[in-house]
Amino acid sequence: MDLPRIFVIRERNHRVHNPFTEQKLALLGDVIRLRPGQTMLDLACGSGEMLCTWSRDHGISGTGVDISTYFLGAARARAAELGVADRVAFVHDDAAGFVAPTPVDVAACIGATWIGDGVPGTLALLEQSLVPGGLLLVGEPYWRIDSPDQAVVEGCGFTSRDEFDDLPGLVESFGRLGWDVVEMVLADGDSWDRYAAAQWFSLRTWLDANPDDELAGEVRAELDTAPALYVRYRRRYLGWGVFVLKRR
Template sequence: MDIPRIFTISESAHRIHNPFTPEKYATLGSVLRMKPGTHILDLGSGSGEMLCTWARDHGITGTGVDMSLLFSTQAKMRAKELGVADRVEFIHNDAAGYVAEEKCDVAACVGATWIGGGAAGTIALLTKSLKPGGMLLIGEPYWRQLPPTDDVAKACGVDSVADFLTLPALVDSFTTLGYDVVEMVLADQEGWDRYEAAKWLTMRRWLEENPDDEFAGEVRKTLTVSPKRHVAYTREYFGWGVFVLMGR
């Protein structure tokens, strides 16, 4: 059980597997106004940076679930590095369908809503683990500007313009599902640069160290295409943010 290999190679040096910077996560942690002891469930927790830094800075406890063995291992190492291994737990498991035995104060899926077939399905999944009156954190992409054609959308790496909503439409969709949007923190282009560009050096170093690996051709292809795609399309068209929801 694991995620596609291209991600465990290209993002192996990432602490954050989305367009947030450490400063953005710090902002999000502050605006949530969490009390010490707040318990968070994070589905698709990656390398654990959100839970680990919030445990250090806000005294929260947390459980992270991620399908990547590498990222889950890195999360445990990060917890030890920050001295919070007694406050956060990381489980290598498929987050799709995961329901906590004990309900939490905050349930999050920050950038992996494919686990529920999209934002609506992931919200439904998270609510099964959430205490009444708790908060949901949903990390989701949106169009900063609408691509003029489906061909441009495909150049961004998706199938069609219909794959994402605009920011106003995304916020309205949460309202339609019966939730108040009570906070949001949005990534910026610098965050996209750090997320995407950091992959390129990692892939180049991997190719130098693994020239005969059977997967080298795929990594070379990705490295060749990714910088051009990012500067021409991703950086201009993609937005991303974490939206804080409370049921009505």
């Protein structure tokens, strides 16, 4: 059980595997008013930057779960670097269906709602690990325009407009599911650029070092098309944010 190699090649130099800068991640930790001693579960945690930096900055403890052995190795190294390895742990497991053995104060899935087959299922999964009155954090894309045409949808890398909602529709959907939106931090053009453009550098440096690898053709094809597709479509039409929810 692991991520396909192409994902690791593309994002191996990322600390945050979403269109969030480290500054926005820190802002999110501030606005949810974390306190020393609180506990957290981070499903599909990637390289563990959120859990590690929040443990350092706010004194929380917690567990991150991911299927990528590479990213979990980076997460454990980051925890040691920041001096929080005694407060955070990382588990190699499928986040889909993972429930914390002891309920936590904050349960998060940032940019990976496929683990619950969408937002409703992911919120239901996260709630199983949450103490009464705790906070859910969910990171999710949304359309910046109401009804993108099929060229926009495919240019952003998807097959159907219905894979995501627009921002008002997404926020309203949380209410229909019984959750209050109590905070949010949204990506902007710069944070999108840091996420997407850094991938191209990682792809190119990998390709330069591995021209005969079996994935070299796939990487070359992505480098040929990804920058133009990004600036034409994804940067203009796709938003992304983290929404902080509390059960009504």
